[in-house]
Amino acid sequence: MKTCMNCNIKIGGRTDTCPLCQNSLSGEATENNWPTPTRLKTQAFLYKLQLFVVLAVIVVGLSLDFLLNLNNGKHYSLIFSLWFxxxxxxxxxNIKKLFVPSRVVSISILHICILLLITGNFFDFFDIMAFMVVPILIGAALLANTALSMTDTSDNAMIYLLENILLIFIVYAVLKAKHIDTGLVWTICLMLGLVSLIAVIIFKGRKVSSEIQRRMNF
Ligand SMILES: [Zn+2]
Structure with missing residues (x-):
């Protein structure tokens, strides 16, 4: 039997990590208690297959770009590789952790925004990305997180919503401080953020304060 020192429990089978806290386990592995379902094997194979295809495309793309120099010094393959x-x-x-919709929405959109800004900078349409596309995506994440916070009982959506609102405030403050025109879309984003903040405080007030306290304890 393997042991989790953190949770003080014994775990049968061959797993390397604790199912409760993800700590690594010590002790001898025993026979698995149940056979691995074939559906999971198929999923694992499909995952590996797509990973192989994507990495192969990256390698071929980078090789064509840097070794054959097909793009006359504009290394587009770097941008596409970064996206992949x-x-x-x-x-x-997302496969390793439990599926939490608010986390998937927030992190994916944040990553996409960063990639869009880099891509926009590379292809000379940074302003459209920074003042149109990115605030629309952040606003969409805000609406999704607000809806999830109002309906989700598992407490996970709230922290992503608060981070989302904070992000909008910070961006707005930085733009204002640098005397950059924030543009209409960021202003709408800020208004939505404020309305959303009022809504969660009124409807979920206790959860907001407990969530902030919980995160401040770090
Ligand atoms: Zn544990």
Whole structure:
């Protein structure tokens, strides 16, 4: 039997990590208590297959770009590789952890926004990304997180909503401090953030304060 020192429990089978706290286990592995379902094997195979295809595309793309220099010094393959790598990173982290809709929405949209800004900078349409596309995506994440916070009873959506609102406030404050025109879409984003904050405080007030206290204890 393997033991989790953290949770003080014994776990049968060959698993390396504690099912409760994800700590690594010590002790001898025993026979698995049940056979591995074939559906999981198929999923694992499909995951590996797509990972192989994506990595192969990245390698071929980078080789064509850097070794054959097809793009006359504009290394587009770096941008496409970056998109693929972040996609794989998000995919694997979402497979490993429990599926939490608010986390998936928040982290994916944040990553996409960062990639869009980098891509926009590379292809000379940074302003459209920074003042149109990114605030629309952040606003969409805000609406999704607000809806999830209002309906989700498992407490997970609230922290992502609060982070989302904080992000909008920070971006707005930085733009204002640097005397950059925030534009209409960021202003709408800020208004939505404020309305959403009022809504959660009124309807979920106790949860908001307990969530903030919980995170401040770190
Ligand atoms: Zn544990």
């Amino acid at each position: 790598i972040v996609f794989e990173w998000d995919l694997s982290s």
